[in-house]
Amino acid sequence: MRFFPVAGLAIVLSSLAPAQVAPRRLHFAPDRTYDLIKTVTTLDVDADRQRASGSVVATISMLRDGVTSVHFDTSADQVSGVLVDGKPARFTRSGGSLEIDVPPSKRGQVHRLNFRIEGRFFRWTNPTAEEPNRIGFCAEGLAAQPVGWAPPNDLSSTEISLTVPTAWTVISNGSPVSDTPKGSGRHTVAWRLDQPHAGYLNSLAAGPFDLFRDTWRGKPLIMTCPKGMGDRLESTFAPTKEILSFFSDILNFPYPWPKYAQTVVYEHEGYAEEDVSATQYPLYWRQDGGFMSNSREGMNPTAWVIAHETAHQWFGDTVTCKDWGDTWLNEGMATYMEMAYTLHSRGQLESLREFEAYSQRYFDHSRTDFRPVATNFYSDSLGMGGWTTYMKGGTTLDSLRRQIGDKPFYEGLHQYLARHQFSNVESNDLCEDLSEASGVNLHPWFDQWIYKPGHPVIDWSWSYDAARKLAIVHVRQTQDTSRGAPIFDVPTHVALIDDQGLRRTPIHLNAADQTFEIATPSVPKAVIFDPDHDFLRELPKQPWTAEELPYVFLHAPNPIDMEAAMNRLLDGNPTDETLRMIAGRLRRDTQPFPAIRDTSRLVKLGRGVLHDFVVAETSHANYDRRANAVAGLGMSDQPRLHQLLGDDQPYDVVAAALRGLSTLDFASVREFAMTQAAKATYPALRRTALEVLADHQAPGWDAAILETATEHHRPLIRELGLRALSRLPHDDPRVAASLRSALASRDQKIVTDAIDLVGRLKVKALAPELQRMKAQGQHVADVDAALKALAS
Ligand SMILES: [Zn+2]
Structure with missing residues (x-):
């Protein structure tokens, strides 16, 4: 199942709005007539046509006597033939369902089914002017192994062999088997995973990638991203080894797969996917930066999601929920393990902050989606994917650990993994194993927290x-x-x-x-x-x-x-004595992940009694604290502010210092701002530079904005250039030209941003363009909203 990041919250909530969700009904894991033992997929990829053709060979063992037809799921556009044990077989196709006649069989009898298939299968990427290396594809689940069993209640081993252009890397589940030149600029790459796993966890990514290889406890680690960004792989994935060690050790259950690949892909914006031994992450992730970061972009800002997806390699992938009604056994558990890693790597204070943040996210969600964590009564698999599953699941597990103690809790998790590895689980399995390890009958705990809805208010x-x-x-x-x-x-x-x-x-x-x-x-x-x-x-x-x-x-x-308590103390007009007391306590709050991160209200009071505190804060180990403090520096602190523009500082601190200096002495930072407006790759710094230039109407400020909005920039930069167009006169013909070009972008986020801006800036010249898009059925809801704004 997918993990939606914070930035994706809006997507999750809108997709779960009651009107769009199928009615709730009773679900159980579907009956099976056979056990899927293995699938072997062989595909020849036509990169120019963005299609593939080949075969899937499925080996099945019958579960009952007398079965005469079997069901498969498929993502193929065409299934041109099926052989059963080498002989052509009758089959019927209905949407994604295949029913194939098999000879009447005894329980335990093995058949080999060979499907000839053709289709588009994958999520293909197309190059854009902004991103010429946007080439290749990714795929998960049934798209990656195009014939199989879609629900999570059958596990099989898999093998895939893919013929693609020689310049392309192919990443999939398990171990590499072979890499063979095929002539005419192509090669065939094969991967195999012997341990049984659920079909939804199959994975493929292919394209011209940059790679960073490493090893951990003798196992290969492969970190991959679109070509041209490889210099950020090592810093982005720096926490990986510590995460793998922490989980392996605390669960007393070593990482179970032959390698771990982590691939950053252009597609599936906003969520990551924990495919077995081959996690995929989206390049576009955070509101103010990509998934790939360097050490100046924050304190390992994506460590938490790397921990979450890596935790799935145990919970979700090694043991898999039998039915989506128990999705929390994958997602709540991965959320909990990520919280455990936060406690381990960032300390108690950060862990308690995270507990609170996740609690609040669940409280908000529960007001529109009120249901138990685990239930057989739900709309569809997406309906089981909201914050109740993730955040109520994760936080309640954390409170259970605190209640019964670390040792019994983790011994229970070890037993659960060891007993059920490479098989399906239900909530009761976890309850039994935790009860056995702790000696506490946890059925009442599961009954109130997991099987019933709500929370104490x-x-x-x-x-x-x-x-x-x-x-x-x-x-x-x-x-x-x-x-x-x-x-x-x-x-x-x-x-x-x-x-x-x-x-x-x-x-x-x-x-x-x-x-x-x-x-x-x-x-x-x-x-x-x-x-x-x-x-x-x-x-x-x-x-x-x-x-x-x-x-x-x-x-x-x-x-x-x-x-x-601090925020209430700051209400009204706090006395110097109160401020001294607060500053005195905060001066001892020195950890990289301190108790208080948001000091902005305190600093913005601008009170003299805080001056020494504020100056000291500009060296705080925590980047937020350091950036907040900058707003409290004044005329006499200009030397310090200039130091904070240095190459050794986090970009958010540089941006804050630039803003501060621009109000005190703009001339002293004009050159610096011009340079950052043209070159900064970190969106918040680029945006600040453009804003500072616009605020002071510095020569060339408008050209700098227009340049940033052109198609030569990757989307995260171009987006902020487009948004900054609002600083120009809205009837400036260059604004319309810039937005017209953005409306034609192949990047859909750029297009929707541009549609919104046409409406908000009332660029009437582009109304015909919007009408044309509407007539062609492109982004109709966004276009309608923009046309309405234009007319108002
Ligand atoms: Zn997840």
């Missing part, structure tokens, strides 16, 4: 009973239980803060309305409910008083509570 408050010397903590679970959400049974803590520090007391939630009494000799300075964020809970409002906030800020073990 907490409303809490506290008071002090001076006579009885008790802190009284009142907790209500306010979730709507009318649609099946339970009242949750959860162990957690309450923390009391006094001058000695923070003290936790365990409490047990198991009713809608509960009161807990905690003995304490004097009034606590502050109280925190669930101070470690032990479980997935929505807490719309913290009841802290103004007097409690400094204590929460200084003592909260969770960065989310700490940040919430």
Whole structure:
């Protein structure tokens, strides 16, 4: 299953909008009449026509006596013949379904079926003016092995042999078998994977690629991307070995496949795919940069998705959900393992931040797609792919680990992998293995978190009973239980803060309305409910008083509570004393992944008392902290700002320094801005340079924008050039010319951006162009919206 990145959230949500989703119904893994043992695919690729032809040979073993026809799925445009055990067989085709007559057979009897096929099969890429190396194709699942069993409940070994132009690399599942010249500038490349795996995890990518090879614990690693970008492969995939080691060791289950290939492809923008031993990533990924990054573009910004897809090599690929109703066994588990890697590689604070971010993503999603994590009652496989599956699955597993302890938890996962490797699993298998390893009967836990919908929504408050010397903590679970959400049974803590520090007391939630009494000799300075964020809970409002906030800020073990307290302390007009207290705490928050990342509100106060703090922050190990601090530097800090333009700085810091200097002394950065406007490859820096030039109407500012919007630039740069056209007079004929050229781009993202801009900038001269596109059925919804904007 696909993993949608943050940037793809809009795609996920729109595709799950109720109106577009098939009605929910009961699903079970489909019946099988045979066991698919192996498929061998041989395809001759005609790169000019973007088609391929050849054969798939499937070896099957019958599961029942007396079966006379078998079902296969196919992505072929044409199936011109089927042989069963060498003899022509009758078959019928209906869409992607094939029914083939077989001689009446006994259970265990083996047949070989040979399908002659022809089709387009793959996702082909076409060169553009921006990207002349946009050549070749990628494919997954049934497109990569064009005849097979599409649902996840049959696993087989595969072999593929592909004849392509000699200049092309071919990456697929398993191990390379052969690479043979074929004459006339072509070669035949074969790959084979003996371990059984689900058909949806088959993978192919071919084209003129750059490669970076490495080894890890004796196994080959292959990192691949479109030709011309290879200089970024090593830095982009730098975390790979540590991720493989961490997962292998903590699961006590070595990486199970013969090699690991990671291929960056032009197609499938916005999601990655965890094909067995051959993950594919999209070149266009983040809002403000590509998948491929170097060390100045952020702190391994795609490490998390590399960890997620690599985790699938165990969860999803080694053990595979039997039916899409249990998609969370693939996706929730991969999300959890990625969170575990965050904890391992970035520390507790970053891990807790991620837990909160994923919780919020799930809460938002659950308002439109309310369902259990695992269920047989769903619309279709896409309907099981939302954030409930990923984020509720991942965060609840993390809270289960904390509840039963690391050792039993990971021993349970080891047992689950060892028992079910190369076979299908259901949620109950995971429940049994975790229960056995921990000694805790986890059926109640699975029942409330996995098989029922919803989550706790907490409303809490506290008071002090001076006579009885008790802190009284009142907790209500306010979730709507009318649609099946339970009242949750959860162990957690309450923390009391006094001058000695923070003290936790365990409490047990198991009713809608509960009161807990905690003995304490004097009034606590502050109280925190669930101070470690032990479980997935929505807490719309913290009841802290103004007097409690400094204590929460200084003592909260969770960065989310700490940040919430800080932001409330910054409301209104904070005193110098408060600001000194905050800065003093933040000065100790020095980790590369600190408790507080967003200091922008504090810095933007521009208060003198913070000046030394702000200057120190411009050297913070965390890039966000460093970039935020720049906004707090003033006239007297210009030497420091000039240092921050240096080649040793992250691009976001350079962009912030450029913006800061442009307001203080534009002349001192005009040349630098001109250079970055023409050459910067990092979109945010290029955009800042163009904006700074436009803000000051520097000579050539308009030409710089128009140049960036031309087709000579890769889409991420061209896009920002197009957006910057809004700075020019909208009736400038050069704006219309630029957008007209973008409307004709072969890159569909450029085209949709241009359509939107025609509407927003009201470029009436292009109305006929839009009408023509509408008549031809191109991007009709976008075009309609733009035409409406033009008319208004
Ligand atoms: Zn995934």
